[in-house]
Amino acid sequence: MALPKSASLLSAVALVLLTAPTAAAAPPKATPAEATVTIGADQAAIGTLPAxxxxxxxxxxxxxxxxxxxxxxxxxxxxxxxxxxxxxxxxxxxxxxxxxxxxxxxxxxxxxxxxxxxxxxxxxxxxxxxxxxxxxxxxxxxxxxxxxxxxxxxxxxxxxxxxxxxxxxxxxxxxxxxxxxxxxxxxxxxxxxxxxxxxxxxxxxxxxxxxxxxxxxxxxxxxxxxxxxxxxxxxxxxxxxxxxxxxxxxxxxxxxxxxxxxxxxxxxxxxxxxxxxxxxxxxxxxxxxxxxxxxxxxxxxxxxxxxVNIHGGLSGTYLTGALGNAYSPILSDGKRHYTAAPSYYGMLLAHQLGTGKVVPAKISGGGNLAAHAVRNADGTTRVLLENLDGAPATLGVQVGSATRVSVLTMTAPGLDAKTGVTIQGASVAADGSFTPGAPDHADCPGGTCRITLAPYTAVVLGTVTAATPAPAPATPAPTRTATPTPSATPSASRPETPTAAPSPSASTPHPASAHPSTGPELASTGADGTELMALTAGTGLILIGGAVFASQRRRGTHRRA
Structure with missing residues (x-):
């Protein structure tokens, strides 16, 4: 099932279409379901996420x-x-x-x-x-x-x-x-x-x-x-x-x-x-x-x-004479060339939560929504949110003292798409390596992020200890602008903050990459200790998954990027 065109990217800003007086009226937009997500970052753990x-x-x-x-x-x-x-x-x-x-x-x-x-x-x-x-x-x-x-x-x-x-x-x-x-x-x-x-x-x-x-x-x-x-x-x-x-x-x-x-x-x-x-x-x-x-x-x-051990096979069939292999996260062409299937990106997304204690994440409101949270050893808390419904949903995510979010996005052409899955515009490379694109940002006034998720999207948020915002840089940071898809609102510019792929093995620690920033950095790490991204002082969250929001602070709104 293909995603609706209006769901190609997420936005808290309406897209106005100008039509001739005689043109048929556009169908009304679906009203997003409202829900509140409360993260129990300081509550007792309900599980563990080991390396x-x-x-x-x-x-x-x-x-x-x-x-x-x-x-x-x-x-x-x-x-x-x-x-x-x-x-x-x-x-x-x-x-x-x-x-x-x-x-x-x-x-x-x-x-x-x-x-x-x-x-x-x-x-x-x-x-x-x-x-x-x-x-x-x-x-x-x-x-x-x-x-x-x-x-x-x-x-x-x-x-x-x-x-x-x-x-x-x-x-x-x-x-x-x-x-x-x-x-x-x-x-x-x-x-x-x-x-x-x-x-x-x-x-x-x-x-x-x-x-x-x-x-x-x-x-x-x-x-x-x-x-x-x-x-x-x-x-x-x-x-x-x-x-x-x-x-x-x-x-x-x-x-x-x-x-x-x-x-x-x-x-x-x-x-x-x-x-x-x-x-x-x-x-x-x-x-x-x-x-x-x-x-x-x-x-x-x-x-x-x-x-967990996800079952499957690397070849086209996982058993001789059995049904086709339609669920393996990694597939091989038999010539040492391996492909990351969509489910692999789900594993890759979960890995961004790092390791630590699983804490409560409570959803109040309607819609087919999921929420999970992990408190890392360094004091950060990361949250997985998913809208698994065919209608948009607006979530008020209570994140405590965090005041800003950094956003990575997982997207795909449609719910049944076998290719084209990306995280922040990046896919797994031919050599198997993966580095997500630079994150977007949004503000969370009062410790609550109001985020609208399009149908069938997933987001990971990671709170960090609040700090005094660093002064603005004398020279604007370099930016990159995402290429808008048809029917999407224009993309907001994204700070060019390279992120390290969470890929090195535990036996060979990967040195943290240098990241340009506007002030002192707060490093976030993946399950294997690899630096995922560096957050400037005052940064509140990391979002990785199915929605992109770029902050537009003067208007008090969040624009999709």
């Missing part, structure tokens, strides 16, 4: 594809997201996976060394061979070293009976014995590596597993898809972005988190995505997936997940 929160999940047999190596742009695409986690498992681990070749493991080690990412590695649990498992985990542990964060056995054991891996009647009471056999084999080959499980697709077997797992596992792994089944009536963009779907995710993840807490271990959604069965073309491979992704990631963190 390794983001991750990807791939089929075990894909390890032999040659893709997982420190070559091409793939390593940079990982580094853009901080020091994350790769998980190998999926359906193929139980179907026909045996062991990984020394060449594949050596390549994977080169990749982890280059990126700072770590690995959750799965063994065949359905067609279990104790000797083979012990031998393989010993080789994997030796090859990956500290990059191996956990070992797991099997994939979705609740489906083993239906797939013919177990006899009729196999159920919850049988799972602990299978888990124990695999744990014993793993301990013989890699005694120091944490054990993870149970990688269930649903929660029916979880109580029995949890009763066995106390003191035996180091990580509770669980799968979750927002919509299960490719023929679901909700397998649409509207269904995916609905608040009912978000509430269901919050409820399920909250219950899983409670189980993990009872076991004294973290919860990781080791296999997750929007719609199962490879996704739905036109829904999960378009811009809607970027909006869903950012909201889902923060929902998961709010409700206790310590990390």
């Amino acid at each position: 390794d929160f983001l991750g990807f999940s791939y089929e075990s047999t894909h390890l032999e594809s040659g893709e997982f190596d420190a070559q091409g742009s793939y390593p940079q695409l990982l580094k853009n997201l901080g020091p994350g986690v790769l998980r190998f498992g999926g359906n193929t681990v139980d179907k026909d996976f045996k062991t990984s070749s020394p060449e594949a493991l050596a390549a994977l080690r080169r990749l982890t060394d280059a990126t700072g990412w770590r690995v959750i590695y799965s063994e065949n649990g359905a067609r279990f061979d104790a000797a083979a498992v012990t031998k393989d985990v010993a080789a994997v542990s030796a090859a990956l070293g500290p990059a191996l964060t956990a070992l797991a056995c099997g994939n979705e054991p609740s489906s083993w009976q239906s797939k013919g891996y177990r006899p009729a009647g196999y159920g919850s009471d049988d799972l602990p014995a299978d888990a124990q056999r695999c744990l014993d084999a793993v301990r013989k080959g890699a005694p120091q590596v944490p054990f993870a499980g149970p990688d269930l697709a649903s929660t029916g077997m979880l109580p029995a597993y949890a009763a066995w797992a106390k003191g035996k596992i180091g990580l509770l792994d669980q799968h979750y898809y927002a919509i299960s089944g490719c023929r679901s009536k909700d397998a649409t963009a509207a269904g995916l972005l609905s608040r009912e779907r978000a509430s269901a995710a919050a409820s399920t993840i909250g219950k899983l988190s409670a189980t993990a807490a009872g076991l004294g271990v973290p919860l990781r959604l080791s296999e997750t995505n929007s719609i199962s069965c490879g996704g739905i073309a036109g829904v999960t491979d378009g811009y809607a997936s970027a909006l869903w992704m950012a909201d889902f990631l923060l929902t998961a963190a709010e409700h206790g997940a310590a990390g």
Whole structure:
């Protein structure tokens, strides 16, 4: 579904069209829904957003594809997201996976060394061979070293009976014995590596597993898809972005988190995505997936997940003979050329929140809106706002002592667009690097930013400690002007304040870039410690996402840029 032309850019200023007296009258503009967003920056945390929160999940047999190596742009695409986690498992681990070749493991080690990412590695649990498992985990542990964060056995054991891996009647009471056999084999080959499980697709077997797992596992792994089944009536963009779907995710993840807490271990959604069965073309491979992704990631963190692994494949199909790969954030042409899909931009947007404690963000008012907030260790608070409705929304965002905002924007040609997604006019480069454009600015008088979001947009705000504004520079800062799109209001000029891409790995800190400013700078950092942008004294917020507002202080309004 294409976005309305009036939503190409956001504006608090009406666009006046002059027509001949005989021309048909223009349709009335939709009245934006009104809502208030209250950020509990000083309240108790409701979750945590760690540095390794983001991750990807791939089929075990894909390890032999040659893709997982420190070559091409793939390593940079990982580094853009901080020091994350790769998980190998999926359906193929139980179907026909045996062991990984020394060449594949050596390549994977080169990749982890280059990126700072770590690995959750799965063994065949359905067609279990104790000797083979012990031998393989010993080789994997030796090859990956500290990059191996956990070992797991099997994939979705609740489906083993239906797939013919177990006899009729196999159920919850049988799972602990299978888990124990695999744990014993793993301990013989890699005694120091944490054990993870149970990688269930649903929660029916979880109580029995949890009763066995106390003191035996180091990580509770669980799968979750927002919509299960490719023929679901909700397998649409509207269904995916609905608040009912978000509430269901919050409820399920909250219950899983409670189980993990009872076991004294973290919860990781080791296999997750929007719609199962490879996704739905036109829904999960378009811009809607970027909006869903950012909201889902923060929902998961709010409700206790310590990390997520977005499932998919780098090639066109993620399983031989399966449905097309319509939901993977990164795709490969098989020639070391990798493309960032729309959902990758949702992950990239979430990464701009940095790390820290998730705090309450309350919405009062109508509309299909989402709000999440993260309090960083340096005292800043960043907020994700999304308008997931087909009508505009005006938000009064209460940001405390902050008085000004700095704005980055995520845009796309339409809700189903597969290309053209940008953040502040910038897209991921051919080499995988990413640097957003210079931010725009707007004022927040009295600590409240009144912001109008066009349909289907997302914004990240980051408050900083208020300071006395620095004196104006003697020479105006250089500016750049955005090129307006058809039917858009003219763009406001933007201060040319280069921002550093949040891309270096944790193992190789990136030196902060020098930023021209009008006064002392307040640095903001991403999840990996990389400087995202420098804010001059008195700057109140960072906005990154789906709306651009440039301050027009003399009139007391905000113009879209």
